[in-house]
Amino acid sequence: xxxxxxxYITSNTARTVYYVGVTRNLHRRLTxxxxxxKGLRFSYAGKHGCxxxxxxETYPDFRSAxxxxxxxxxxxxxxxxxxxxxxxxxxxxxxxxWKGEV
Numbered sequence: 001x002x003x004x005x006x007x008y009i010t011s012n013t014a015r016t017v018y019y020v021g022v023t024r025n026l027h028r029r030l031t032x033x034x035x036x037x038k039g040l041r042f043s044y045a046g047k048h049g050c051x052x053x054x055x056x057e058t059y060p061d062f063r064s065a066x067x068x069x070x071x072x073x074x075x076x077x078x079x080x081x082x083x084x085x086x087x088x089x090x091x092x093x094x095x096x097x098w099k100g101e102v
Contacts, residue, residue: 005065009055009072009084012048015091018080019050020073022065026056030095052093055084 003024010019010033023029030053033045045051059065072080088094 004058004060005062007057007059007065007068007072008053009080010045010050011052011054012050013052015054015081016077017048017050018054018077018084019045019048020069020080022062022069026053034095051095053095054088054091054093056087056094 005022005024006026007020007022008026008029010021010030011017019033021029030051034051057065057068059068072083075083084091
């Protein structure tokens with residue numbers, strides 16, 4: 001069975017900016033955010049320091065994951081915060097948990 005399509009939300013350390021993305025390889029994508037994009041002005045994650053994984057959803061196909069990504073990106077930050085809080089009430093950075101398991 002092919003890997004699921006993962007919708008994820010990362011944030012900066014102050015939790016004031018969110019990045020919503022889709023990937024099939026979360027470990028690789030988190031590593032890219034942390035290493036390849038850090039401080040790069042042309043990268044949204046790099047420009048805003050969105051390296052902390054806060055939220056994750058799985059989808060069987062890219063189309064569904066992409067649709068959800070667009071939906072969440074259109075929300076105001078407050079609504080995104082509410083979504084994250086339902087799954088991750090403490091706002092804990094989940095990078096170390098997921099990098100080894102996905």
